[in-house]
Amino acid sequence: MDREVTYANGLTSTVCAPTKIATTLANDRDAIKAAIKTCNILDFTKVKMVRIKNTLDIAEIEVSESLLDHIAKHPELEQVSDLYDLSFDENGNLF
Secondary structure, three states: OOHHHHHHHHHHHOOOHHHOOOOOOOOHHHHHHHHHHOOOOOOHHHOOOEEOOOOOOOOOOEEOHHHHHHHHHOOOOOOOOOOOOOOEOOOOOEO
16 A cells, blocks of 8 residues: 555545545644645634643643634633744654
8 A cells, every 4th residue: 555645645635534544644744734734724824723732731722823712702711922833843843
């Protein structure tokens, strides 16, 4: 089986389930891009993404800009930093 071709077919169609195998990618950057692509969102500025660094401690999470209105309206949530781009190392993995 040619995994690269199989992954490309699944990601292009935005439906990875029919490939019947987990799609594994080289790094975090590629995995995030693939996840966004398979959401079928045409305007990538509207992507709603949450990053939880440690699911055992979710006191602080990172959210995409499109979720800031929700954060502002929710009485138990608070924005604690300004917006920033995700940082990747030279291998494409998140810091």
